[in-house]
Amino acid sequence: MTDPSGPREIAAFALMAAGVGFDLLGCVGLVRLPDVYNRLQAGTKCVTLGTFLLLLGVILLSGLDAMGWKALLCLAFLSVTSPTAAHAIARAAHRSGVPLAPGSVLDRYAEDGEGREGPEPAGGPSGDAGEGRP
Amino acid sequence: MNAMDLLLAGLLLGAALCLWRARAGPTPADRAVCVDILGILMVGFCAVLSARTGRDLYLAVGLSWALLSFVGSLALAKHLEGRRFDD
Amino acid sequence: MRTAAAALLCWIAWIASTGALDPVGLAAGAAASAAAALALRREGAEAGLVLLHPVRLFWALVYLPVLLAFIVRSNLDVARRVIDPRLPIRPGIAKARTTLRSLPARAALANSVTLTPGTMSVDLVGDVLYVHRIWVPEEDPDGATRRELEPFEGLLRRIFE
Numbered sequence: 001m002t003d004p005s006g007p008r009e010i011a012a013f014a015l016m017a018a019g020v021g022f023d024l025l026g027c028v029g030l031v032r033l034p035d036v037y038n039r040l041q042a043g044t045k046c047v048t049l050g051t052f053l054l055l056l057g058v059i060l061l062s063g064l065d066a067m068g069w070k071a072l073l074c075l076a077f078l079s080v081t082s083p084t085a086a087h088a089i090a091r092a093a094h095r096s097g098v099p100l101a102p103g104s105v106l107d108r109y110a111e112d113g114e115g116r117e118g119p120e121p122a123g124g125p126s127g128d129a130g131e132g133r134p
Numbered sequence: 135m136n137a138m139d140l141l142l143a144g145l146l147l148g149a150a151l152c153l154w155r156a157r158a159g160p161t162p163a164d165r166a167v168c169v170d171i172l173g174i175l176m177v178g179f180c181a182v183l184s185a186r187t188g189r190d191l192y193l194a195v196g197l198s199w200a201l202l203s204f205v206g207s208l209a210l211a212k213h214l215e216g217r218r219f220d221d
Numbered sequence: 222m223r224t225a226a227a228a229l230l231c232w233i234a235w236i237a238s239t240g241a242l243d244p245v246g247l248a249a250g251a252a253a254s255a256a257a258a259l260a261l262r263r264e265g266a267e268a269g270l271v272l273l274h275p276v277r278l279f280w281a282l283v284y285l286p287v288l289l290a291f292i293v294r295s296n297l298d299v300a301r302r303v304i305d306p307r308l309p310i311r312p313g314i315a316k317a318r319t320t321l322r323s324l325p326a327r328a329a330l331a332n333s334v335t336l337t338p339g340t341m342s343v344d345l346v347g348d349v350l351y352v353h354r355i356w357v358p359e360e361d362p363d364g365a366t367r368r369e370l371e372p373f374e375g376l377l378r379r380i381f382e
Contacts (some may be wrong), residue, residue: 013137016182020144022296023175027151029303030171034169036163037353038312039155041341042299043171047148048336049296051178054141056187058193066240067190070230071181074197078177081204083335083342084328085170090343090353093163096214106313106362109343109351 012060019053022046035101036093044086051078145179167208174201188213228258253287272381280379287376295338302355313357317366319348321374326381333373340369 028029055078058071100107149172156168178194231254239246243311303308321327327350331342334352343351350370358365 012185016141016185019178020141020148020182022142022202022300023178024151025296025300026171027148027175027302029299030155030168031151031311032303032308034308035312036167037314037341037343038310038355039164040167040341041353041355042303043167044341045292045295045299045336046303047171047174047178048293051174051293051367052292054178054181058181060183062188064200066238067193069237069240070190070193070197073234074177074181074193074200077197077200077204078174079184080332081200082170082174083332085204085207086335087209087342087344088208089163089166089214091169092166092211092214093161094343096163096216098161098163100314101312102308104312104314105164105313105357106275108316109314112316112349113352125350 008060012057015053015060016057019050019057021050022053023050026050034103036098037090037100040086040090044082048078048082136186138182142179142186145175145182149175149179149218163214166207169210170203170207173199173207176203198214224258225264227261228254230254236319254326259320261278277380280298284380287372291333291337294343295336298338299355309356311356312354313362314343314351314361315366316349316351316358317363317370319345319370319374321348321382323382324345326377329377329381330370330373333377334370337369337373340366 023046026043026046029046030039033039033042052075055071055075057066062068062071062073094109151167152172152175156165156172159165177196177200180192180199184190184192184196228251232250232347235254236242236247237249239250272281319327319330321330327345327348331345331350332343334340334350339355341353343353345351352366354362354366
C-alpha cells in the first residue's frame, strides 16, 4: 500500500498510527520510570497493545487471506508470550536481588521470603531459588 | 515518501529509546527487559513492512521473531535467576 | 486419535497461513503437522484439545472483548502516568489468593493480570498471586488486588474448569 485511499485503508492506517503511538509511549515509559518492575509494566502493556493494533491494521488491510491469517496467528502468539515473558523477567529480577524503586511502599514478595532477602541487592541468585515449590 | 514510512520512523524512534535504556542499565534485569520489548517492537515493525510492501514474507519473519524472542527472554530470565534452562 | 486431531488442526492452520493449495505445499504441511503432533505427544500438550469444547469456546469469545477493554484501559492509564511530568507512581508488590484450581486457568489469570490496569503478576506460589502494582492504594492493597481478580476468575473458570 502507498498512501491510504478509501475508507478501509484510512481506518487501517488510523489503527496502525495508534499502534505506533502506544509503542512510543511504552518506550518513553521504559526511559522515564524508575525501576525494572515499573518499566516492565509500561513496556509490556503499551508495546503489546501497540503491536496488537499494528497487526489488526494489517488484518483490516488485507482481509483474512494468507497475510491476514499470519497476522492473526502472530496476534495469538503475542497475547500469550508477551505477558509470560514479562512475568518471567519480573520474577527473575526479584530473585536475583534487584531492589524496588526507593519510593515503593510495599513488598509482600520479600515479606513472605520468596524473593530476595534484605534491602541490599544480593548480586546473585538467592540460595533457595526454585526449592520448596509445589 | 509514503504514509507507512512515517510509521516505520516512529517505530525506529521507539527502538532507539529502548536501546538507550539498554545502554543505561543499570541492572542486568533492565537490559533483559529491553531485549524483550525490542523483540515485540520488531514484530510490529515487520507487520508495517508487510503492509507497506504487500508481501506476507515479512509477517512470516515477524511470526518466527515473536517465538524466538519469547524463548530468548525466558532463557535470559532463567539465567538471571541462576538456574539451568531445563529447570 | 487425539494426536491425529492435533495434527489435523496444525494442518488447517498451515493451509490458512500459507495459502498454498498446490500438492507440494499441502504435502509439506501434512508432514510438518504430523511431526509437530508426534513431538508434542510426549509433553501431554494434547490435553489442551478439551478446550475446543463449544461451550468453552463460547466463553473464550466472551472473554476476549472483556480482556481487550481492560488492555485499552490499562494502556491509557500507563500513558497518563508516563506523560505526566510529576510521574505519579506509588509502586509496590501486593498479594492475593486465587480461587482457580487448574494450572492453565491460573496461568491465564496471571497473564490477564499483567495486561490489566496498573498490575503485573510477579510470581504464583501455590494459590497466592504476587502482583506488582504501579499505584498501591493507601488502605488494604491486598483486598483491592483480590477484587481486581474477580471479574477474570468467573470467566476463566467457565473456560478452563
